[in-house]
Amino acid sequence: MLNALEVVTTVIFGVMVGVEFAVAFVMNPILNxxxxxxxxxxxxxxxxxxxxxxxxxxxxxxALVAVWAVAGRxxxxxxxxxxxxxxxxxxxVMSILLLVPINNRNRTWTPENRPEDWKEQxxxxxxxxxxxxxxxxxxxxxxxxALV
Numbered sequence: 001m002l003n004a005l006e007v008v009t010t011v012i013f014g015v016m017v018g019v020e021f022a023v024a025f026v027m028n029p030i031l032n033x034x035x036x037x038x039x040x041x042x043x044x045x046x047x048x049x050x051x052x053x054x055x056x057x058x059x060x061x062x063a064l065v066a067v068w069a070v071a072g073r074x075x076x077x078x079x080x081x082x083x084x085x086x087x088x089x090x091x092x093v094m095s096i097l098l099l100v101p102i103n104n105r106n107r108t109w110t111p112e113n114r115p116e117d118w119k120e121q122x123x124x125x126x127x128x129x130x131x132x133x134x135x136x137x138x139x140x141x142x143x144x145x146a147l148v
Contacts, residue, residue, distance in 0.1 A: 047107035
């Protein structure tokens with residue numbers, strides 16, 4: 001049963017990390033290459049779409065990592081799982097304090113109502129997102145290492 005939990009947790013968390021990685025290194029460069037209005041509308045739409053899905057994915061991943069940590073507390077590699085969980089908590093806190101406030105503003109903007117500094121705000125979000133992706137990749141690597 002623990003093996004199934006480990007695999008399910010790693011796959012669900014890994015796919016989430018892949019999505020966040022793709023946002024940073026695939027979607028944002030594509031959006032940033034579009035004309036200004038399309039770029040802004042794309043960022044707003046992405047913020048609405050992913051803003052609805054990612055909280056559930058993050059909390060679900062955190063719950064799975066916590067269950068793994070408790071269920072596997074007497075197994076080798078559990079320290080890696082606990083550190084991965086701590087990094088995931090850090091990513092959640094970063095999201096709530098740094099990224100969500102920007103995203104909540106961005107997702108309501110249109111070319112008619114966006115603020116003058118909308119590009120700077122989107123770029124600030126992206127810088128924070130790069131850090132979050134690095135934290136998530138490290139957490140994922142620890143989970144994979146805990147499997148072996």
